[in-house]
Amino acid sequence: MTTTHSDIPSVLQRIVATKVEEVKAARAALSLADLKAQVAAANKPRRGFAAALRAASTENNGVGIIAEIKKASPSKGIINHNFTPALFAQQYEQAGASCLSVLTDRDYFQGDDTYLIQAANVSSLPILRKDFMIDVYQIYQSYLMGADCILLIMACLDDTQVQELHALSIELGMDVLIEVHTQSELERALQLPRSAHNIYGINNRDLNTFEVSLQTTLDLKNLLIEALAADTDDTASTPLIVTESGIHSSDDIRLMLSHDIQHFLIGEQFMKTDHPGQALQSLLASVAVDE
Numbered sequence: 001m002t003t004t005h006s007d008i009p010s011v012l013q014r015i016v017a018t019k020v021e022e023v024k025a026a027r028a029a030l031s032l033a034d035l036k037a038q039v040a041a042a043n044k045p046r047r048g049f050a051a052a053l054r055a056a057s058t059e060n061n062g063v064g065i066i067a068e069i070k071k072a073s074p075s076k077g078i079i080n081h082n083f084t085p086a087l088f089a090q091q092y093e094q095a096g097a098s099c100l101s102v103l104t105d106r107d108y109f110q111g112d113d114t115y116l117i118q119a120a121n122v123s124s125l126p127i128l129r130k131d132f133m134i135d136v137y138q139i140y141q142s143y144l145m146g147a148d149c150i151l152l153i154m155a156c157l158d159d160t161q162v163q164e165l166h167a168l169s170i171e172l173g174m175d176v177l178i179e180v181h182t183q184s185e186l187e188r189a190l191q192l193p194r195s196a197h198n199i200y201g202i203n204n205r206d207l208n209t210f211e212v213s214l215q216t217t218l219d220l221k222n223l224l225i226e227a228l229a230a231d232t233d234d235t236a237s238t239p240l241i242v243t244e245s246g247i248h249s250s251d252d253i254r255l256m257l258s259h260d261i262q263h264f265l266i267g268e269q270f271m272k273t274d275h276p277g278q279a280l281q282s283l284l285a286s287v288a289v290d291e
């Protein structure tokens with residue numbers, strides 16, 4: 001048999017294979033039943049990630065920023081050489097971030113669970129656990145770490161998996177960032193039950209090729225806005241849409257605002273500087289000035 005391109009696992013497939021192994025090892029060390037018992041005993045309140053984004057609509061000129069704490073990525077290698085997650089969390093909060101996103105994946109992003117725990121200890125901002133969720137076990141783990149929002153990447157989940165992880169996250173009181181990159185992923189995402197806990201993320205980066213284009217958000221957002229507008233007239237559940245990846249300038253922000261996108265997930269632009277908080281502050285200031 002000849003080798004075709006599709007025989008070579010993509011980065012996303014490799015990441016998912018790693019996650020399967022990680023979950024297997026974690027379950028061997030602590031059973032799912034024991035992990036669930038820890039969750040039941042913890043019963044810690046969540047900080048309202050979706051609510052913080054909704055509140056941003058009336059602050060910061062209607063701009064809600066999810067500021068990301070990310071040391072490295074498969075496409076860029078090391079982004080921040082002086083990585084101090086707790087300090088960055090404090091800086092981001094002071095600079096006006098609405099929420100935080102913390103990479104916990106070790107093998108591909110040089111993240112760590114402890115980074116999220118540290119950020120939660122020093123900051124009152126709600127936190128997204130940025131990792132690749134494939135199993136309920138990880139949802140319970142995220143809860144214990146103190147995550148307020150779970151990332152569900154449609155590209156690495158089938159319909160049954162995503163339904164299960166979505167329902168469990170909400171049952172535990174967490175919000176859910178449902179990430180899409182294509183129209184077919186978006187159509188699948190729209191099959192999930194509607195909830196005020198849902199946040200829809202359009203990722204401008206293709207997780208297989210790493211190509212980034214803001215056009216992805218512009219191409220998909222109308223379909224999303226129309227589908228969500230059809231079933232809500234209640235401001236408490238105003239649909240939340242986040243544009244993710246490749247946002248660098250006030251021009252990028254204003255382009256999105258002009259298309260009714262008010263929420264932004266931004267990592268590299270801040271993390272590549274010595275003072276990520278300052279980078280966030282100047283971006284927010286330049287949007288305000290330019291308006």
Ligand SMILES: O=P(O)(O)OC[C@@H](O)[C@@H](O)c1c[nH]c2ccccc12
Binds near residue numbers: 130245247269
């Ligand atoms: O660093 P950027 O280009 O500002 O992007 C941030 C965020 O969108 C990106 O880290 C991301 C979006 N979805 C993901 C899924 C997995 C890992 C990482 C991501």
